[in-house]
Amino acid sequence: MTDETLYSLQKVSKGFVKGKEKITIFDGLDMSIEKGDFLAIMGPSGSGKTTLLNMLGGVDQPTGGEVWFDGSRVDKLSEGNLAKWRANNIGFIFQFYNLMPMLNAAKNVELPLLLTNLNSKQRKKSVEAALELVGLSDRAKHMTNEMSGGQQQRVAIARAIVSDPKLLLCDEPTGDLDRATADEILEMLQLLNREFGKTIVMVTHDPAAAKYAKRTLHLDKGEFVEKDLVA
Amino acid sequence: MNGVLTLLKWVFRIITAPVWVPFWILWKLGEVTGLNAVIEAIAMSTGFYVVYKNLTRKPLRLSLTMLAIFVAFTIYGTLTAFQNAFDAGVELSADDRLVSVNKINFTQPLPISYVNRVRPMEGVASVTHLNWFGGYYQDPQNVIVTFAVDEGSFFDVYGEDLVMSEEAKAAWLGNRQGLIVGESIARLNGWEVGQRIPLNSNIFSQQDGSSDWDFDIVGIYTGSDPQIDTNSIYFHYKYFNETQSFGGNFIGFMAIKTEDPDLNEAVIKQVDDLFANSPFETETVPEKVFNKGFIEQIGNIRLILSSVVLAAFFIILVIVGNSMVLAVRERTSEIGVLKTLGFTSPRIFRMVLGESFLLSIMSGSLGMLAAMGMIGVVNNAPIQLPTLIMTPDLAIEAFTYMALLGFITGIIPAVNALRLNIITALSRN
Ligand SMILES: Nc1ncnc2c1ncn2[C@@H]1O[C@H](COP(=O)(O)OP(=O)(O)O)[C@@H](O)[C@H]1O
Numbered sequence: 051m052t053d054e055t056l057y058s059l060q061k062v063s064k065g066f067v068k069g070k071e072k073i074t075i076f077d078g079l080d081m082s083i084e085k086g087d088f089l090a091i092m093g094p095s096g097s098g099k100t101t102l103l104n105m106l107g108g109v110d111q112p113t114g115g116e117v118w119f120d121g122s123r124v125d126k127l128s129e130g131n132l133a134k135w136r137a138n139n140i141g142f143i144f145q146f147y148n149l150m151p152m153l154n155a156a157k158n159v160e161l162p163l164l165l166t167n168l169n170s171k172q173r174k175k176s177v178e179a180a181l182e183l184v185g186l187s188d189r190a191k192h193m194t195n196e197m198s199g200g201q202q203q204r205v206a207i208a209r210a211i212v213s214d215p216k217l218l219l220c221d222e223p224t225g226d227l228d229r230a231t232a233d234e235i236l237e238m239l240q241l242l243n244r245e246f247g248k249t250i251v252m253v254t255h256d257p258a259a260a261k262y263a264k265r266t267l268h269l270d271k272g273e274f275v276e277k278d279l280v281a
Numbered sequence: 282m283n284g285v286l287t288l289l290k291w292v293f294r295i296i297t298a299p300v301w302v303p304f305w306i307l308w309k310l311g312e313v314t315g316l317n318a319v320i321e322a323i324a325m326s327t328g329f330y331v332v333y334k335n336l337t338r339k340p341l342r343l344s345l346t347m348l349a350i351f352v353a354f355t356i357y358g359t360l361t362a363f364q365n366a367f368d369a370g371v372e373l374s375a376d377d378r379l380v381s382v383n384k385i386n387f388t389q390p391l392p393i394s395y396v397n398r399v400r401p402m403e404g405v406a407s408v409t410h411l412n413w414f415g416g417y418y419q420d421p422q423n424v425i426v427t428f429a430v431d432e433g434s435f436f437d438v439y440g441e442d443l444v445m446s447e448e449a450k451a452a453w454l455g456n457r458q459g460l461i462v463g464e465s466i467a468r469l470n471g472w473e474v475g476q477r478i479p480l481n482s483n484i485f486s487q488q489d490g491s492s493d494w495d496f497d498i499v500g501i502y503t504g505s506d507p508q509i510d511t512n513s514i515y516f517h518y519k520y521f522n523e524t525q526s527f528g529g530n531f532i533g534f535m536a537i538k539t540e541d542p543d544l545n546e547a548v549i550k551q552v553d554d555l556f557a558n559s560p561f562e563t564e565t566v567p568e569k570v571f572n573k574g575f576i577e578q579i580g581n582i583r584l585i586l587s588s589v590v591l592a593a594f595f596i597i598l599v600i601v602g603n604s605m606v607l608a609v610r611e612r613t614s615e616i617g618v619l620k621t622l623g624f625t626s627p628r629i630f631r632m633v634l635g636e637s638f639l640l641s642i643m644s645g646s647l648g649m650l651a652a653m654g655m656i657g658v659v660n661n662a663p664i665q666l667p668t669l670i671m672t673p674d675l676a677i678e679a680f681t682y683m684a685l686l687g688f689i690t691g692i693i694p695a696v697n698a699l700r701l702n703i704i705t706a707l708s709r710n
């Protein structure tokens with residue numbers, strides 16, 4: 051592990067108990083993500099992509115192994131500390147945007163800042179900057195359920211970056227969008243990676259989307275495999 | 282279908298206008314002055330904004346739920362004010378006053394000679410006597426609490442509660458047909474001093490067979506406390522005794538003022554012992570006990586009122602509890618997202634509970650305001666009722682109930698939200 055390593059999974063295992071059955075998804079997975087990486091994860095449905103992303107995001111805990119983030123261990127944190135850690139370090143972007151329908155765009159973007167010490171003026175500035183970056187300054191007061199899918203996903207990106215996290219986790223961020231809109235969103239992620247130094251991990255099953263990433267890993271049955279083997 | 286809904290919406294808006302129009306005006310004022318933006322920023326900082334927005338996202342459901350709580354608290358506030366008024370009748374009874382009635386039943390008479398035998402007793406400050414007249418004014422439905430009393434000693438016994446000018450008292454003593462009336466009954470019937478009125482009795486008739494008696498209103502008395510009932514009227518026993526056709530020289534009951542409440546027991550014993558084994562035995566009790574017994578004869582008002590209030594609370598508990606559980610269940614994936622963003626479970630728990638508190642306190646307070654309005658209307662209405670008062674105790678009790686309602690209806694969805702697992706919450710959509 052070097053100084054440039056942001057994330058490192060060591061011998062991580064993960065299983066579920068479904069009734070009497072024990073399902074193993076990962077068994078001794080190793081993975082390392084450098085700072086500034088833009089990583090695409092591909093793989094067939096049920097291969098464990100979402101589960102991996104959930105573990106990286108600290109919303110799910112591995113059943114074994116170690117998870118190191120930026121030099122400290124995170125897989126043993128309590129629920130409360132993990133929540134704090136997520137608020138400080140991770141930005142989430144979902145396939146179906148997951149915005150709050152009763153809040154306008156600006157208020158949605160402001161939500162993560164309620165977990166910081168910023169006062170309302172500082173929060174307002176950060177929200178404006180984030181909305182500006184995604185090109186939605188003029189829609190700040192609009193309700194999100196009146197927006198197009200692409201606009202909603204841009205609000206979601208603004209929400210993910212507003213508190214300046216180190217890592218962005220995107221689960222099928224373009225899965226619900228048409229090609230042109232998907233490209234806009236992906237260009238935006240690329241910009242965030244290149245110009246703002248955000249480390250990004252993106253799950254996708256769209257090869258065109260994966261092309262925007264710096265590298266692509268293929269997951270199959272809980273293991274990373276060479277691309278040719280899958281194809 | 283849509284047209285019907287729009288129509289219903291407008292009907293509802295118009296009916297509830299008195300409730301929301303003041304808030305709407307306040308809102309517009311806030312918008313113009315920029316106050317709203319400031320409040321919004323503060324509300325957002327505390328997370329209250331999200332709570333408020335969650336609560337108000339389904340306006341129709343919110344209105345109906347609020348209406349249920351509103352009605353329940355209006356009923357509660359008004360009925361409890363009634364109950365307090367009845368209790369006040371007991372509470373305000375003087376501690377040093379005794380009532381002595383016929384032991385068989387308080388409707389049976391006593392000989393007038395008893396009064397002079399009680400007067401010299403040790404511990405007795407003064408004694409007077411009263412007869413229930415069964416009076417009504419103009420219409421048999423318009424019953425008026427009328428007593429024929431000994432005008433000479435009446436204020437010796439009741440003077441601390443019933444207040445009247447010395448001139449009026451003198452005028453009453455000097456007029457055989459003089460009648461003194463309470464402030465509220467005078468207002469109700471538009472009576473004024475100097476007026477001559479006829480009263481009828483549904484018990485007694487005059488010696489000539491008629492049942493009207495003529496009176497001169499010579500004074501209007503007030504209560505020394507606003508909750509003292511001033512719906513009664515009093516006239517001379519002599520006028521009653523000499524004109525009525527039944528056997529004379531009987532009184533309804535004696536009212537005895539003792540020199541000190543500590544002497545009550547001793548006086549009660551002296552009086553009841555003196556008349557024991559006579560054809561007219563007495564039963565003497567403190568006025569408080571007598572009034573309580575009298576109110577209980579009307580029916581157990583407290584029980585009836587409590588049952589109504591309890592039923593109202595139970596119904597809103599079910600309605601509001603159900604609507605909160607639904608509201609939070611619909612937001613499962615949103616709660617999952619909030620948790621993902623880093624909102625801790627205890628914080629989400631507080632947000633949900635805050636929502637149910639806000640709902641109960643907002644609607645309950647409006648209900649209590651409406652109850653105050655109702656009390657005002659009742660107090661000014663042309664009906665004979667004791668004066669209702671919204672006491673600070675009642676307001677505190679109401680807020681306690683609102684908080685309790687908020688807690689009970691919020692705790693289940695709040696615990697559900699607290700325990701909600703992010704993965705399950707997010708995989709539901
Ligand atoms: N909470 C859970 N309980 C039981 N099994 C689960 C749970 N979450 C995921 N799985 C199973 O784990 C496997 C991987 O799921 P997932 O990570 O969602 O795959 P992907 O995102 O690649 O489609 C699937 O077989 C899925 O059924």
Ligand SMILES: [Mg+2]
Nearest residue numbers: 099100101221
């Ligand atoms: Mg998935």
